[in-house]
Amino acid sequence: MDLDELREEIEEIDRDIVELIARRTYVADAVARVKEDRDMATTDEEQEAAVMERAGRNAERFDVDANLVKAIFRLLIELNKIEQRSERGD
Numbered sequence: 854m855d856l857d858e859l860r861e862e863i864e865e866i867d868r869d870i871v872e873l874i875a876r877r878t879y880v881a882d883a884v885a886r887v888k889e890d891r892d893m894a895t896t897d898e899e900q901e902a903a904v905m906e907r908a909g910r911n912a913e914r915f916d917v918d919a920n921l922v923k924a925i926f927r928l929l930i931e932l933n934k935i936e937q938r939s940e941r942g943d
């Protein structure tokens with residue numbers, strides 16, 4: 854494979870990553886509506902700890918740096934909470 858082909862592969866993967874982030878955010882919108890109905894707070898620290906734990910385990914499984922993967926998940930969680938707060942209007 855030459856450099857252009859490899860970069861095309863990266864471009865496709867980058868598109869997929871953004872699509873997955875969007876999907877994660879749409880699901881968070883649904884979670885926000887359920888929490889609002891049940892009068893629950895947006896932030897659930899126990900769930901966040903479980904997500905981070907899982908991210909670390911998956912990183913190890915695929916042999917990538919667990920701390921960096923966890924840093925990405927921290928941002929994804931923050932993105933979801935911003936989206937959830939705007940969905941709830943608070």
Ligand SMILES: C=C(O[C@@H]1C=C(C(=O)O)C=C[C@H]1O)C(=O)O
Binds near residue numbers: 895
């Ligand atoms: C999506 C949720 O809301 C928040 C966002 C989370 C996430 O992005 O994984 C996890 C916990 C909550 O702080 C949830 O409660 O599941």
